[in-house]
Amino acid sequence: MNRLIQLLFFGLVVKPLVLIVLGLNIRGKKFLPAKGPAVIVANHNSHLDTMVLMSLFPLFKMHKVRPVAAADYFLKNKFMAWFSLKIIGIIPLERSGTVDKSRLFDDCHEALNRQEILVLFPEGSRGEPDKMSALKKGVFHLIKDQAGVSVTPVVMHGLGYALPKGEGLLVPVNVDVIIGQPIGEHENAASFVNETAEVFNELKQHCITKQS
Amino acid sequence: MFDLSDPVNVTMLMVLGFLVVAHVTSLVLVKLNKIQSPEELLLRLKSWWWIIGLLFLSIVSGVTTSIVLFGFISFLALKEFLSIVPTRQSDRRVIFWAYLTIPAQYYLVAINWYGMFVIFIPVYAFLILSVRMVLTGKNSGFIHSVGVLHWGMMLTVYSVSHVACLLVLPLADATVTGFGLMLFLIMMTQLNDVCQYLFGKLLGRRKIIPAVSPNKTWAGFIGGLASVTALAGLVGPILTPMDLQFSLMAGFIIGVSGFFGDVTISSVKRDLKIKDSGQLLPGHGGILDRIDSLMFTAPLFFHFVRYFYT
Incomplete structure (x- = not known):
């Protein structure tokens, strides 16, 4: 039942919204991982x-794409928890520090073992429109013991204008989605974060939309 | 329903036939490896099928559907314009109001309230949106934003709505319909683009405005203008209430203004340092890349017809 609601939600609401109300300028679609285990950082x-x-993926793969999202925010109440977990299919992540560090990514690792594609936002939160916050190191620790998991960087531009944090009114604009080559392997978290930030900056140059 | 004595229907069938021939020819040339970038050509053709398919479907469905289609085209064009031209984060709510002018403007077309249609955006939206922007309380960048928004609305909503308004013109000659005028305008505008491109490729040497558009040559411009004027003389008397002489004049107006519409959007893109305005129509670019000429030809052709034939 939830699977059916998910298909209907993405097929009749999300995809039309993204394609008609927004509209995408996509570059580098060939770099998008076709199957898991894989990680997308954006x-x-x-x-x-x-x-x-998620709309970049075909409907039949939608349940394999799992955004990793803050448990404190998305599991706030019963309805939101059902919607986030069952319809969007998020993997909740505990931000409060109450969970032991070694267990923090257990759900993510299980998902990767099931050949799923994780979506992570290393900035941690939405922040100011179109300003990049300092990247967090979680992604490095998440994948460091996972052999063969690619990390694909994606930069989007325009959504901070269409629907920024704290706004309820959606303003239609075209959105750039620039997908880059997978980020290589790194010895330590600092160099991984540095390369990710560099790649994000580089991909940003390809955006054609200019809303501030 | 599909009456073959109606020249509009015959024209649509001929265009579809032409598209089939063009598609088959392209496929053959691609098979023979005669095309430099075959993928691009096939994408372009596919987009043409979509454009022509949607347009003809709406024509067959009637006046209201066609008005809605052009309202939707205005929406896509305004959205694309406001995506590539920078505005301030604080302009979001004003821009939302700008989108609301689209249903209003096309509603005025649908109820055929000409007096309001022709001033709604140049007078009322012009004043009200300026006031709305003042009320955001952000002074820095105000002139830029208020100018961008109005110019964008004039091009993508006001100009484009004139195509739809052709459908409700009370023509003196009751034997022809607005669809004939619309088809004539769109066909001549697009053929002008194609002919200017072809003549430019074949004979073009001296550039007209190299700083804006290095591909625009005198040979292309004159060749395109001459062919479209001639074609208009051929098609106009069949599809529209215009006789030969006025059809030639309409073709001439479309040829000249189409050229300027094209280079105006080129200028916008040059300023922004982008090549295409979007990816809506694979092989063509964005919607602004496709309707650039039409945004200039539509209001001029509309008033030409309105002055002489209503």
């Missing part, structure tokens, strides 16, 4: 980020 300015990233 910049984060809007709730629509997740919707746009």
Whole structure:
């Protein structure tokens, strides 16, 4: 039943919304991982980020794409928890520090073992529209013991204008989605974060939309 | 329903036939490896099928559907314009109002309230949106934003709505319909683009405005203008209430203004340092890349017809 609601939600709401109300300029679609285990890292300015990233995948793969999202925010109440977990299919992540560090990514690792594609926003939260916050190191620790998991960087531009944090009114604009080559392997978290930030900056140059 | 004595229907069938021939020819040339970038050509053709398919379907469905289609085209064009031209984060709510002018403007077309249709955006939207922007309280960048928004609305909503308004013109000659005028305008505008491109490729040497558009040559411009004027003389008397002489004049107006519409959007893109305005129509670019000429030809052709034939 939930699977059916998910298909209907993405087929009749999300995809039309993303394609008609927004409209995408996509570059580098060939770099998008076709199957898991894989990780997508993207910049984060809007709730629509997740919707746009998921809409890049065909409907029949939708349940395999799993956004990793803050448990404290998305599991706030019963309805939101059902919607986030069952319809969007998020993997909740505990931000409060109450969970032991070694167990923090257990759900993510299980998902990767099931050949799923994780979506992560290393900025941690949506922040100011189209300003990049300092990247967090979680992604490095998540994948460091996972052999053969690719990390694909995606930069989006425009969603911080369409629906920024704290706004309820959606303003239609075209959105750039620039997908880059997978990020290589790294010895330590600092160099991984540095390369990710560099790649994000480089991909940003390809955006054609100019809303501030 | 599909009456073959109606020249509009015959024209649509001929265009579809032409598209089939063009598609088959392209496929053969691609098979023979005669094309440099075959993928691009096939994408372009596919987009043409979509454009022509949607347009003809809406024509067959009637006036209201066609008005809605052009309202939707205005929406896509305004959205694309406001995506590539920078505005401030604080302009979001004003821009939302700008989108609302689209249903209003096309509703005015549908109820055929000409007096309001022709001033709604140049007068009322012009004043009200300026006031709305003042109320955001952000002074820095105000002139830029208020100018961008109005110019964008004039091009993508006001100009484009004139195509739809052709459908409700009370023509003096009751034997022809607005669809004939619309088809004539769109066909001549697109053929002008194609002919200017072809003549430019074949004979073009001296550039007209190299700083804006290095591909625009005198040979292309004159060749395109001459062919479209001639074609208009051929098609106009069949599809529209215009006689030979006025059809030639309409073709001439479309040829000249189409050229300027094209280079105006080129100028916008040059300023922004982008090649295409979007990816809506694979092989063509964005919707602005496709309707650039039409945004200039539509209001001029509309008033030409309105002055002489209503």
